[in-house]
Amino acid sequence: MKRSWVRWSLLIACLAVSCGAWAQTVDRGAVSSQTAVAPPPYAAQTGDAWLDARLKDLNAYAPRYPDAFVDEIARYLDVPRGYVVALGQQPGWAPGDVYFACALAKALARPCREVVRARARDDEDGWRGVAERLAPEQRMPVQALRSLLRTSYAHWARPLD
Structure with missing residues (x-):
């Protein structure tokens, strides 16, 4: 009976050490992967400093x-909610870009999808x-x-400057 207890104690100790080592490895991996991939600084390149700062x-x-943001675009820029959500999940589409694409479409009286496709084809020189084009x-x-931005900020009760 004493031998059995010693074996179980040894097994539990080994498992505890293994789990601790594994947890440290996972933690180090999570930290290094978070610090290794930094997104580039955001640059809207609208040609207007005020617009760029708001975006x-x-x-x-x-x-x-997120709900207020998506609702604003869907309701006031006339874009289907599902499309706004899906666009926001695409790589390379920051929230400022999603808003601007739909706002530009509204200002030009075109569908947001047309503006999105135009940016997908060529965005080398920004918005x-x-x-x-x-x-x-x-x-x-x-x-x-x-x-449009002033109106959205008013809906959100968010200060502009």
Whole structure:
């Protein structure tokens, strides 16, 4: 009986040491994988510093209030909610980009999908270039886009500056 107790004690001790070593390995792996992949800094490149700053701010707002963010785009920019959610899950689409694509579409009286496709084809020179290629006869509708953003910020009761 004494031998059996010693074996069980030894087995439990070995398992505890193994589990502890495994947990440390997992923890180190999680930390190193989190620090190894840093996203590049966000740059909307609309050609307007005020718009760029608001889009960067949306990247902080949307993760904290995802339902309000998605609802705003769906309701006031006339884009199906499911499309907004799916677009936000695509690699390379920050919340500011999702908002801007749909706001630009509204300002140009085009479907959001058309703007998204245009950006997918060529976004090398940022949103300004996307807008110029979509509507070469028009300038970037900065005032309309600013107005849409001001309205959204008012709906969220979020300060602009």
